[in-house]
Amino acid sequence: MVCFRIDESGYTGFDLLNSEQRFQGATAIAIEDDDAAALIRHHFPRLQAPELKYSSVSRRPSNHRPLLALLRDLLSEYKSVTYVCDKRFLLTLMFLEYAAEPYYYERGTNFYQHGQNFTLGSILFQAGPRLLGEGRLQKLMTAFQRAMKEKSPAALHDLVDAARRTKWRELPEALGPIANGAPECLEAIATPGVTTDAAMVVLQALISRMEVMSGGPYRVEHDQSKNLETYHHLIEKLIAHDAEVEFRSSEIATLKFPLKMTGVVQVNSVASPAVQLADVLVGATLETANTLARLRKGGLDPEQVIPLYGEDQIIYLAPSMDVAEQRRFRAGSQGAEMIDYFAANFGSTT
Incomplete structure (x- = not known):
C-alpha cells in the first residue's frame, strides 16, 4: 500500500497575520524509509545530526548544491505534492x-x-x-x-x-x-467552532491530490510535532466519514468521500528518513516563496528551485487579477455546497 509522508511549515493556528510567518505550506510525498535514507546518505554523506532538517542544513551556502540535487531527485522520481499559500490572502x-x-x-x-x-x-x-x-x-x-x-x-x-x-x-x-x-x-x-485556522484548507488541498496520485488505498505518516496534532485529528475525522459525496472546487481539484485513505500514524521524524524528506520539500518551497516576496534572502535560488516542480506537484494560493482565466478555471465550482457540508459534518469550513 502506498504511504505518503506529510510535513508542514509556517503553521500559526488562527493567527494568519503573523509577521514572521507570511506563508504556510505542507508536503505529501510517497517514498519509503529505505529509499529516503539512501538519498540522504548520497547527498549528505557527512551529516552528523540525528536527522536531516531543512532549516538547519540550508543555512550553509555549501549545502545549497546538494540540497538542489536532492530536490531534483525527489521531484523527478517520487509522487509528491506541495501546497503553499499567502496567509494574508487566505x-x-x-x-x-x-x-x-x-x-x-x-x-x-x-x-x-x-x-x-x-x-x-x-x-x-x-x-x-x-x-x-x-x-x-x-x-x-x-x-x-x-x-x-x-x-x-x-x-x-x-x-x-x-x-x-x-x-x-x-x-x-x-x-x-x-x-x-x-x-x-x-x-x-x-458561530462556535468556525475559525481562521488554515489547517483544514491545507489538508483539503493535499488530500485532493493524494487521492489522485495513490491509484488506490493509501495511508499517511507524519511527525509528532505539536502543530501536526491538529492535522492528525482532522485527518482521522475525514477518514471516518463514510458518506458518498463529491465536490468540485476548480478545474483540477475535487474531493470525494469516502476517501481512499485508510489510516494516519504519527511517527518520530528522527526514525523516519521519509518524513525528513517531506520536511526538506516543504522547507525549500516556503523559503522560495519568502525569497520571491523579498522577505528573506540568502537561501536557495528560486530560479533553480521553481523549474524542478512539475505542474501537478505544486498548489499555490495567491491573488490573481486575471478575471477571465479565474472564471474559466473555477467554472462549476461547488464551493458553497462544500463549505455547508464541511460545517455540518466536521464542525469547520474551508
Whole structure:
C-alpha cells in the first residue's frame, strides 16, 4: 500500500497575520524509509545530526548544491505534492466567506459561482490598501481575525467599526455587508467552532491530490510535532466519514468521500528518513516563496528551485487579477455546497 509522508511549515493556528510567518505550506510525498535514507546518505554523506532538517542544513551556502540535487531527485522520481499559500490572502478570502457571503446567500446569490469570491478577494487584497485608506485594510483584517477568535459582542462591534472607518463605499460589494452590520454575517462570525485556522484548507488541498496520485488505498505518516496534532485529528475525522459525496472546487481539484485513505500514524521524524524528506520539500518551497516576496534572502535560488516542480506537484494560493482565466478555471465550482457540508459534518469550513 502506498504511504505518503506529510510535513508542514509556517503553521500559526488562527493567527494568519503573523509577521514572521507570511506563508504556510505542507508536503505529501510517497517514498519509503529505505529509499529516503539512501538519498540522504548520497547527498549528505557527512551529516552528523540525528536527522536531516531543512532549516538547519540550508543555512550553509555549501549545502545549497546538494540540497538542489536532492530536490531534483525527489521531484523527478517520487509522487509528491506541495501546497503553499499567502496567509494574508487566505485571511482575505475568509473575511469574504464570513463577513460578506452570508449576506448574499440570504438574497439568493451564489457568491462562489465561477470563482466570484476569489476574484473579489484578489481585488480587495491587491487594491484594498489604496482604495480603503492608508492602513485601514490591515486594521480591518486584524479586527476580523480577533472577532473570529473571541466571538464577543465587543469584538464584533469593533469589527463593524473598523469596516466603517475604511472608505468601504469604494468597494461595497466586499465591505458593504459588514459595514452595515448585516446580522447574518455577524451570526456567521460568532458561530462556535468556525475559525481562521488554515489547517483544514491545507489538508483539503493535499488530500485532493493524494487521492489522485495513490491509484488506490493509501495511508499517511507524519511527525509528532505539536502543530501536526491538529492535522492528525482532522485527518482521522475525514477518514471516518463514510458518506458518498463529491465536490468540485476548480478545474483540477475535487474531493470525494469516502476517501481512499485508510489510516494516519504519527511517527518520530528522527526514525523516519521519509518524513525528513517531506520536511526538506516543504522547507525549500516556503523559503522560495519568502525569497520571491523579498522577505528573506540568502537561501536557495528560486530560479533553480521553481523549474524542478512539475505542474501537478505544486498548489499555490495567491491573488490573481486575471478575471477571465479565474472564471474559466473555477467554472462549476461547488464551493458553497462544500463549505455547508464541511460545517455540518466536521464542525469547520474551508
